Amino acid sequence: xxxxxxxxxxxxxxxxxxxxxxxxxxxxxxxxxxxxxxxxxxxxxxxxxxxxxxxxxxxxxxxxxxxxxxxxxxxxxxxxxxxxxxxxxxxxxxxxxxxxxxxxxxxxxxxxxxxxxxxxxxxxxxxxxxxxxxxxxxxxxxxxxxxxxxxxxxxxxxxxxxxxxxxxxxxxxxxxxxxxxxxxxxxxxxxxxxxxxxxxxxxxxxxxxxxxxxxxxxxxxxxxxxxxxxxxxxxxxxxxxxxxxxxxxxxxxxxxxxxxxxxxxxxxxxxxxxxxxxxxxxxxxxxxxxxxxxxxxxxxxxxxxxxxxxxxxxxxxxxxxxxxxxxxxxxxxxxxxxxxxxxxxxxxxxxxxxxxxxxxxxxxxxxxxxxxxxxxxxx
Amino acid sequence: xxxxxxxxxxxxxxxxxxxxxxxxxxxxxxxxxxxxxxxxxxxxxxxxxxxxxxxxxxxxxxxxxxxxxxxxxxxxxxxxxxxxxxxxxxxxxxxxxxxxxxxxxxxxxxxxxxxxxxxxxxxxxxxxxxxxxxxxxxxxxxxxxxxxxxxxxxxxxxxxxxxxxxxxxxxxxxxxxxxxxxxxxxxxxxxxxxxxxxxxxxxxxxxxxxxxxxxxxxxxxxxxxxxxxxxxxxxxxxxxxxxxxxxxxxxxxxxxxxxxxxxxxxxxxxxxxxxxxxxxxxxxxxxxxxxxxxxxxxxxxxxxxxxxxxxxxxxxxxxxxxxxxxxxxxxxxxxxxxxxxxxxxxxxxxxxxxxxxxxxxxxxxxxxxxxxxxxxxxxxxxxxxxxxxxxxxxxxxxxxxxxxxxxxxxxxxxxxxxxxxxxxxxxxxxxxxxxxxxxxxxxxxxxxxxxxxxxxxxxxxxxxxxxxxxxxxxxxxxxxxxxxxxxxxxxxxxxxxxxxxxxxxxxxxxxxxxxxxxxxxxxxxxxxxxxxxxxxxxxxxxxxxxxxxxxxxxxxxxxxxxxxxxxxxxxxxxxxxxxxxxxxxxxxxxxxxxxxxxxxxxxxxxxxxxx
Numbered sequence: 001x002x003x004x005x006x007x008x009x010x011x012x013x014x015x016x017x018x019x020x021x022x023x024x025x026x027x028x029x030x031x032x033x034x035x036x037x038x039x040x041x042x043x044x045x046x047x048x049x050x051x052x053x054x055x056x057x058x059x060x061x062x063x064x065x066x067x068x069x070x071x072x073x074x075x076x077x078x079x080x081x082x083x084x085x086x087x088x089x090x091x092x093x094x095x096x097x098x099x100x101x102x103x104x105x106x107x108x109x110x111x112x113x114x115x116x117x118x119x120x121x122x123x124x125x126x127x128x129x130x131x132x133x134x135x136x137x138x139x140x141x142x143x144x145x146x147x148x149x150x151x152x153x154x155x156x157x158x159x160x161x162x163x164x165x166x167x168x169x170x171x172x173x174x175x176x177x178x179x180x181x182x183x184x185x186x187x188x189x190x191x192x193x194x195x196x197x198x199x200x201x202x203x204x205x206x207x208x209x210x211x212x213x214x215x216x217x218x219x220x221x222x223x224x225x226x227x228x229x230x231x232x233x234x235x236x237x238x239x240x241x242x243x244x245x246x247x248x249x250x251x252x253x254x255x256x257x258x259x260x261x262x263x264x265x266x267x268x269x270x271x272x273x274x275x276x277x278x279x280x281x282x283x284x285x286x287x288x289x290x291x292x293x294x295x296x297x298x299x300x301x302x303x304x305x306x307x308x309x310x311x312x313x314x315x316x317x318x319x320x321x322x323x324x325x326x327x328x329x330x331x332x333x334x335x336x337x338x339x340x341x342x343x344x345x346x347x348x349x350x351x352x353x354x355x356x357x358x359x360x361x362x363x364x365x366x367x368x369x370x371x372x373x374x375x376x377x378x379x
Numbered sequence: 380x381x382x383x384x385x386x387x388x389x390x391x392x393x394x395x396x397x398x399x400x401x402x403x404x405x406x407x408x409x410x411x412x413x414x415x416x417x418x419x420x421x422x423x424x425x426x427x428x429x430x431x432x433x434x435x436x437x438x439x440x441x442x443x444x445x446x447x448x449x450x451x452x453x454x455x456x457x458x459x460x461x462x463x464x465x466x467x468x469x470x471x472x473x474x475x476x477x478x479x480x481x482x483x484x485x486x487x488x489x490x491x492x493x494x495x496x497x498x499x500x501x502x503x504x505x506x507x508x509x510x511x512x513x514x515x516x517x518x519x520x521x522x523x524x525x526x527x528x529x530x531x532x533x534x535x536x537x538x539x540x541x542x543x544x545x546x547x548x549x550x551x552x553x554x555x556x557x558x559x560x561x562x563x564x565x566x567x568x569x570x571x572x573x574x575x576x577x578x579x580x581x582x583x584x585x586x587x588x589x590x591x592x593x594x595x596x597x598x599x600x601x602x603x604x605x606x607x608x609x610x611x612x613x614x615x616x617x618x619x620x621x622x623x624x625x626x627x628x629x630x631x632x633x634x635x636x637x638x639x640x641x642x643x644x645x646x647x648x649x650x651x652x653x654x655x656x657x658x659x660x661x662x663x664x665x666x667x668x669x670x671x672x673x674x675x676x677x678x679x680x681x682x683x684x685x686x687x688x689x690x691x692x693x694x695x696x697x698x699x700x701x702x703x704x705x706x707x708x709x710x711x712x713x714x715x716x717x718x719x720x721x722x723x724x725x726x727x728x729x730x731x732x733x734x735x736x737x738x739x740x741x742x743x744x745x746x747x748x749x750x751x752x753x754x755x756x757x758x759x760x761x762x763x764x765x766x767x768x769x770x771x772x773x774x775x776x777x778x779x780x781x782x783x784x785x786x787x788x789x790x791x792x793x794x795x796x797x798x799x800x801x802x803x804x805x806x807x808x809x810x811x812x813x814x815x816x817x818x819x820x821x822x823x824x825x826x827x828x829x830x831x832x833x834x835x836x837x838x839x840x841x842x843x844x845x846x847x848x849x850x851x852x853x854x855x856x857x858x859x860x861x862x863x864x865x866x867x868x869x870x871x872x873x874x875x876x877x878x879x880x881x882x883x884x885x886x887x888x889x890x891x892x893x894x895x896x897x898x899x900x901x902x903x904x905x906x907x908x909x910x911x912x913x914x915x916x917x918x919x920x921x922x923x924x925x926x927x928x929x930x931x932x933x934x935x936x937x938x939x940x941x942x943x944x945x946x947x948x949x950x951x952x953x954x955x956x957x958x959x960x961x962x963x964x965x966x967x968x969x970x971x972x973x974x975x976x977x978x979x980x981x982x983x984x985x986x987x988x989x990x
Contacts, residue, residue: 007861020771077948079948080948081708081948081950081953082950086464086948087462089468089471090469090774090781118934118936120933122836122840123839127385128846130843130846130851132854133852217943217956218947219953219954219957223954223956242953243954246950307869332800354950355950375514
C-alpha cells in the first residue's frame with residue numbers, strides 16, 4: 001500500500017515535470033522581449049528601495065544611466081578616518097566623499113546628488129559588477145590583478161599612500177630607522193589585509209626576524225600598542241599619522257618610519273572595465289581639479305577667475321564648451337566641480353590637514369612642487 | 380497517559396478555581412546575621428570560599444569601574460552618536476515617522492497588557508528591599524570607583540538616600556496580616572517616569588561634533604530628531620492612556636474578538652510600519668489604479684468564487700484535481716515573462732485551493748474561508764506594491780535605516796517568516812510521504828551543517844552575481860532570506876520535538892472521529908505540539924535577535940557595526956570602540972533579558988512548568 005502511494009506520487013511529479021517542460025518551450029519566443037513585459041522599474045530611484053523586481057537594463061554607457069537616474073551611486077568605506085567618515089547625523093564626509101561629490105557635480109551638475117553606499121572590502125568589487133555602485137571611492141589600491149582579472153578600471157590616483165611603521169622613541173626608534181632595525185620586535189597589524197603580507201615580505205628582504213600579531217579592527221591594534229602589547233604597529237602611512245595625532249598618550253612618544261614607505265598604495269577612483277565614456281567623465285573630473293589647483297583656482301575665486309580666464313582655465317570653465325559637451329557633459333561641468341566641491345588642494349587640505357597630513361614634501365604635492373600629482377593638459 | 384496534553388491542563392486549572400489548594404510549605408526566614416552564618420560561613424572551607432569569592436568579585440568590580448570612570452574614556456562618542464545608534468541616517472525632517480512607529484507599538488503594548496491582564500501585585504516591603512540593595516551597591520560603587528573626594532561624597536550621599544528610602548518603605552507597613560501591596564505596573568510606570576524626567580535634566584546626547592571641520596551644534600532644541608525629552612514624555616502618556624483604554628475595552632467588549640483583533644494588528648504592524656510609514660513609498664496612483672487594482676480584483680472575485688465552490692463538501696475529487704492544476708499553472712507562470720504579482724497571487728491561490736477540503740463545511744465556514752482569502756490577498760497585494768514602489772525617504776547610504784532599527788527589523792521579519800516555514804518543514808519531515816520527508820530532511824541537514832555567517836556572506840556577495848542581468852535584490856532583503864532559511868531549519872527541529880511528544884492516542888482518536896490528515900494536523904496535533912515547544916521556540920527567538928549582530932561582519936550598518944567600525948572611524952572619536960561596545964552590549968542584554976522574562980511568564984501561563 002505504501003509502495004503504490006509512492007508510485008502515485010512519483011507519477012504526479014513526472015507529470016508536473018513534463019507539463020513544466022512544455023511550458024518552458026512555449027515561452028521561448030517571448031523571452032526575446034523581456035524589457036517590454038518587465039515589471040515596474042524604479043524610475044525615480046530616489047533611494048535604493050528594497051525592490052526585488054526586474055529593472056530595465058539600459059545598454060550604452062553608465063554615463064547615460066547615471067544622467068537618466070539623476071543620482072550617482074558612489075561606493076565608499078563609510079568608516080575610514082579622513083577618507084570617508086559617517087558622521088553622527090549619518091552624513092558622509094572625507095576626501096573620498098568629496099571626490100564622489102565632484103563626479104556628481106560634473107555629471108549631474110549637483111554635488112548633492114550622491115547616494116553613498118558603504119561597502120566592506122570584500123563586497124566592493126561585487127557591488128561594481130552588479131551595478132549597485134557606479135564608481136568606487138573606497139581607498140582601493142590600484143594593482144595589476146584588480147585592473148585585469150578582477151575586471152576593474154582605475155582612474156587617476158588621488159592619494160599616494162604607502163605602508164609605514166610606527167614605534168616608540170623610548171625603544172630606540174627614530175625617523176631614520178629602517179625595517180632592518182625591527183629585528184626581534186613584535187609587530188601589530190590588521191588581519192586579512194595586504195599590510196600583513198607587505199610587512200612580512202619587507203622583513204624577509206631586510207633580514208629582520210619579527211613576530212606578527214593580527215587584530216580584527218584598527219582600534220584593537222592601537223589599544224594593544226598603547227598598552228605595550230607590541231613594539232611596532234604598521235599600516236598605511238595616512239592612518240598612522242592620524243592615530244599619532246589623536247591617540248599618542250602623554251607619557252609616550254611615537255615615531256613613524258621609514259621615510260620611504262615599504263609599499264606603494266596608489267588610491268583613486270575605480271569603476272567597471274570597458275566603459276570609456278564613463279571613465280572619461282570620472283577621470284577628467286579629477287584632472288580638472290588638479291589643473292585648477294595648479295593655477296591656484298579655488299571655489300572662492302572660480303567665478304572671478306572664469307570671467308577673465310585665458311587658455312586652459314578658460315576651456316575648463318566652459319569657454320569653448322565643445323570639449324566638455326563632446327564627452328557628454330554640460331559645458332560648465334568642471335566649473336561646477338570647482339564651485340561646489342573645490343580644487344584638489346582645497347579638498348585635500350580640508351579633509352586631511354586636520355589629521356596631520358600635509359601636501360608639502362609628500363608624494364601628493366603637485367608635480368611642480370616635486371610631488372606626483374600630475375594631469376594631462378586640457379585642450 | 381493518552382490524554383496527557385489537554386487533560387493535565389484541565390485538571391490543573393479546574394480545582395484551583397473551586398478547592399483552596401494547601402499553601403506551599405513555609406520557608407524558614409532567618410534574620411540576616413543567622414542567614415549569613417548558615418549559608419556563607421557554615422564551615423571553615425565555606426568561609427574561605429566566601430572570602431576568596433568576595434575578594435575576586437570586588438577586584439573585578441573595581442577594574443570595571445576603573446575602566447568606566449577613567450578620564451581617557453570617550454563616553455561623549457556614545458552620547459554624540461545616539462541618533463546614529465538608533466536609526467543611522469534617517470532624515471531629520473522626517474523623524475516624526477520614527478516616533479509614530481514607536482507610538483503605534485506602545486499603544487498596542489498598552490492595550491495588550493490590559494486585555495491580557497499583565498502585571499501582578501507586589502508587597503511594598505519588597506520594593507523597599509530592592510531599593511536597599513541598590514543603595515548598598517551604590518555605596519560599594521562610590522567607595523571602589525576612582526573618584527575625587529568630593530565626587531565620592533556626592534555618590535555616597537545619593538546612595539544613602541536611596542538606601543534610606545528603601546528602609547522606610549520596608550518598615551512602614553505594619554507587619555500585620557494584610558501587607559500593603561502595589562501593582563507592578565504602577566512601579567514600572569513610576570520608574571519609567573523617573574527616567575523620562577531625567578531626560579529633562581541631564582543632557583545625555585547634547586554634544587557637538589565637527590562636520591567638515593566647522594563646529595556645529597547637534598542638539599538644536601525643538602527638532603524632533605535631536606531631542607528625546609518631549610517625544611518620550613508624550614510616549615509615556617500614550618502608553619498609560621492606551622492601558623486604561625484597553626481596560627475599558629476589556630470590561631465592555633467580549634474578550635475573544637478583541638484578542639483576535641490585537642493579534643492581527645501585532646502581525647500586521649511590522650510590514651505596515653516598515654513599508655508604509657518608514658519608507659513612505661511614492662505610489663504612482665495611475666499605475667496602482669490601472670494595473671495593481673485590476674489584478675487584485677480579478678484574483679479576489681475569481682478566487683473567492685472558486686474557493687467557495689471548492690469548500691463545498693460535495694465537490695470531492697474534482698476539486699482536488701483543479702487545485703493541483705492551479706498549482707501547475709502557478710509554476711508555469713515562472714517560465715514566461717510576467718508580473719511577479721500575478722505569479723505570487725497564483726501560488727497563493729493554489730495553496731488556498733489545496734487546503735480547501737480541510738476547511739470544507741456549511742455556508743458560514745465557506746464564507747469565512749473566502750473572507751480569509753480576501754484578507755490574505757489584500758495584505759499580500761498591498762505589500763508587493765509598496766515594496767516595489769521607491770521610497771521617498773532619502774538617506775545617504777545603501778539602506779533607508781540602520782542601527783538598532785535594522786537590528787530589530789531583521790529580527791522581527793526573520794521570526795515572522797521563519798515560523799510558518801519552520802512549521803511546514805517540521806510537518807514535512809514527520810510526514811509519511813517520502814518525497815516531502817526526504818526533501819525536508821535534506822534541506823534541514825544541509826542548512827544546519829553550514830555556519831550562519833557562511834550563509835549570510837553567500838547571500839550578500841554571491842547571490843547578487845547569480846541573479847539574471849537587470850534583476851536587483853537589495854542586500855538587506857537578500858540577507859533576511861538567508862536568516863529565514865537558517866532560522867527555519869532550526870525552528871523545524873524544535874517543532875519536530877513537539878510533534879513527536881503528541882502521543883499516538885491523539886492521532887488514533889482523531890482518526891476515529893473521521894478527521895482527514897490535514898484536519899488532524901491543524902486542529903489536534905499542531906496546537907499540542909506548539910504548546911510543548913514554547914520554551915525552545917522563545918530561546919530560538921532570543922538567538923535570532925542576537926545573531927543579527929553577524930550583520931556587522933558583512934558590513935550592514937547594524938548596532939554592532941556602528942559601535943565597532945563606524946564611530947571609531949570618525950576623526951574625533953578614534954579609539955573609542957570599547958566604550959561603544961559596552962554600550963551596545965547593554966542594549967543587547969536589555970532586549971534579550973526581556974524576551975527571556977517574557978518566555979518565563981508564558982511558560983507559567985500555559986502551565987508548562989508544572990508538568
